[in-house]
Amino acid sequence: MRYRNIILLIVILFSFLSFSCQKENKMKELNYIISEKAPLKKTPMRVVSVSPAITEIMFYLDCGDRLIGRTEFCNYPSQTKNIQSIGGINNANLEMIIALKPDLVITSSIFTKKMFETIENASIPIMSFQERNSIEGMYEIIEIIGGIMDKEAKAQEIINNVKDRLSKIKQEREKNLKTKGVTSLPKVYYVVGFGAGGDFSAGKDTYIDEIIHLAGGYNIAKESINWSFSKEELFAKQPDFIFVRKEDSAIFVNTHPYNELNAVKQNRVFGIESRLMDIQTPRTIDAIEYISNIISTASHL
Numbered sequence: 001m002r003y004r005n006i007i008l009l010i011v012i013l014f015s016f017l018s019f020s021c022q023k024e025n026k027m028k029e030l031n032y033i034i035s036e037k038a039p040l041k042k043t044p045m046r047v048v049s050v051s052p053a054i055t056e057i058m059f060y061l062d063c064g065d066r067l068i069g070r071t072e073f074c075n076y077p078s079q080t081k082n083i084q085s086i087g088g089i090n091n092a093n094l095e096m097i098i099a100l101k102p103d104l105v106i107t108s109s110i111f112t113k114k115m116f117e118t119i120e121n122a123s124i125p126i127m128s129f130q131e132r133n134s135i136e137g138m139y140e141i142i143e144i145i146g147g148i149m150d151k152e153a154k155a156q157e158i159i160n161n162v163k164d165r166l167s168k169i170k171q172e173r174e175k176n177l178k179t180k181g182v183t184s185l186p187k188v189y190y191v192v193g194f195g196a197g198g199d200f201s202a203g204k205d206t207y208i209d210e211i212i213h214l215a216g217g218y219n220i221a222k223e224s225i226n227w228s229f230s231k232e233e234l235f236a237k238q239p240d241f242i243f244v245r246k247e248d249s250a251i252f253v254n255t256h257p258y259n260e261l262n263a264v265k266q267n268r269v270f271g272i273e274s275r276l277m278d279i280q281t282p283r284t285i286d287a288i289e290y291i292s293n294i295i296s297t298a299s300h301l
Contacts, residue, residue, distance in 0.1 A: 031140050034127040035120040043150045044103035050092050051108040055080060056281040057142055060158050061151045069100050076275065098122045131280060133207045135214065138280040162285045169292050173216045176296040186295040188217035189239035192227060194252060201229040208277050211284060215291035238262050241295050246271030270294055
């Protein structure tokens with residue numbers, strides 16, 4: 001049950017907003033939609049975030065002090081605990097949001113059409129982002145929010161910093177692999193869920209797959225459907241490296257039949273903070289760097 005809940009949360013985080021055809025087309029072009037009945041007329045100073053990623057980005061933009069509401073899943077950075085919680089993500093307390101009288105509400109694509117319109121009909125500006133499942137999409141969100149918050153220079157600084165680190169990570173990895181004479185991509189498996197409830201990992205066109213790719217690995221679950229990946233496939237493909245949520249790593253390596261995997265036997269299972277993998281924020285670069293360093297410096301390569 002625990003892992004099914006994890007899968008549900010990830011699917012929710014990466015699901016699409018079900019708007020009218022006209023709004024869907026606009027969202028595809030702009031990466032977001034913004035209320036038409038309640039247009040944004042000034043730089044917002046009172047913001048409600050209904051997305052952990054947006055909350056993190058607001059702090060990166062030095063706009064954390066403008067947040068007056070956030071979801072119960074918005075727990076980074078630690079200052080978020082001082083911000084009023086408005087409930088969950090797809091079940092946010094709309095009455096509470098309206099009562100806070102924000103200048104702007106920012107959501108991810110899981111906010112339903114009805115919820116969006118409820119906020120809009122209360123004469124509160126609202127915008128909803130569609131995740132692109134790529135680091136370029138994350139750059140777009142930072143750039144757009146930076147423009148709205150009058151933080152264009154800061155937004156560009158953040159983007160440039162991520163790009164610079166990404167370039168250095170790639171150069172260092174290529175140097176290490178060239179020294180070892182490695183020409184093929186190391187096979188990587190990221191554990192989303194495991195156990196009696198089934199095995200789950202991220203397939204292609206997901207942000208996790210993008211992270212593995214940018215880290216210089218080959219995602220063996222790339223062709224998985226609906227996050228499901230069988231034990232038979234896992235054992236047949238025998239990943240060189242396995243990454244799992246750090247809170248689950250000890251359990252994973254001591255659970256049958258996973259303890260029979262070559263990567264487990266050779267101590268190539270590594271815990272990682274799940275939010276670095278699951279949420280599109282500048283901290284993504286930490287996950288890329290962590291995975292890249294491990295797979296490019298392993299002694300067996």
